[in-house]
Amino acid sequence: MAAAPTPLDAHLANLAAALLPFRQYEELLAGWGETLARRLVDGGRLLVAGNGGSAAEAQHLTAELVGKLRDDRRPLSALALHAETSALTAIGNDYGYDEVFARQVRAHGRADDILLLLSTSGTSTNLLAAAQAGRDTGLRCWALTGPAPNPLADLCHDTLAVPSPDSQVVQELHLVASHLLCEYVEQALPTALAGPGAPVRTGVEVVLDGGAGQQVDA
Numbered sequence: 001m002a003a004a005p006t007p008l009d010a011h012l013a014n015l016a017a018a019l020l021p022f023r024q025y026e027e028l029l030a031g032w033g034e035t036l037a038r039r040l041v042d043g044g045r046l047l048v049a050g051n052g053g054s055a056a057e058a059q060h061l062t063a064e065l066v067g068k069l070r071d072d073r074r075p076l077s078a079l080a081l082h083a084e085t086s087a088l089t090a091i092g093n094d095y096g097y098d099e100v101f102a103r104q105v106r107a108h109g110r111a112d113d114i115l116l117l118l119s120t121s122g123t124s125t126n127l128l129a130a131a132q133a134g135r136d137t138g139l140r141c142w143a144l145t146g147p148a149p150n151p152l153a154d155l156c157h158d159t160l161a162v163p164s165p166d167s168q169v170v171q172e173l174h175l176v177a178s179h180l181l182c183e184y185v186e187q188a189l190p191t192a193l194a195g196p197g198a199p200v201r202t203g204v205e206v207v208l209d210g211g212a213g214q215q216v217d218a
Helices: 007-019 022-041 053-066 085-095 102-108 125-137 151-155 167-194
Strands: 046-050 078-080 114-119 140-145 158-161 204-207
Touching: 007 167, 022 046, 022 114, 022 140, 022 158, 022 167, 046 053, 046 102, 046 125, 053 078, 053 114, 053 167, 085 102, 102 125, 114 125, 125 140, 125 151, 140 151, 140 167, 151 158
Parallel strands: 046 078, 046 114, 114 140, 140 158, 158 204
Antiparallel strands: none
């Protein structure tokens, strides 16, 4: 009788299975990078939010943009809404936890800014409220989620949905996606700083569930 797989074996097997189709995200992430670079150069900002481990990953992303990923360059405006602890707790106390991100989106977001929401389940009510607030305010809403369909993917303009049933693997690939997004932003910055150039790719939803990709107009 074969020995049961160790936790390490099982985890690496799940990760390897999810990594195989990950190259299909390239077009989406490159398009996000171009769009985000141009928006940030034009004076816009990126707002991000998540819960738990997803909050940590979202804050990791903003650190790379305000700081740098590789080479020195201008700082880029990116705010992690869950890191605003006084605002978050005050809003939660006065308006309820479902509003902790949505109210900040309405306060800080401007038309054509980018709102990126991270959720392994795609069902967190505070993130759904934030996405709706973003759409109402005129922000472009993106999501990193687990398997689709899910409510957050339905509310956002663009979604990168990792199909793994293992939430740990989903979060690990969200971190990969965040690093790649920063790579593409930094790659697109020279063109963005030079002024209008080639059309930006937008409105792409990539869902790796074995089906065809779907394009959604933003």
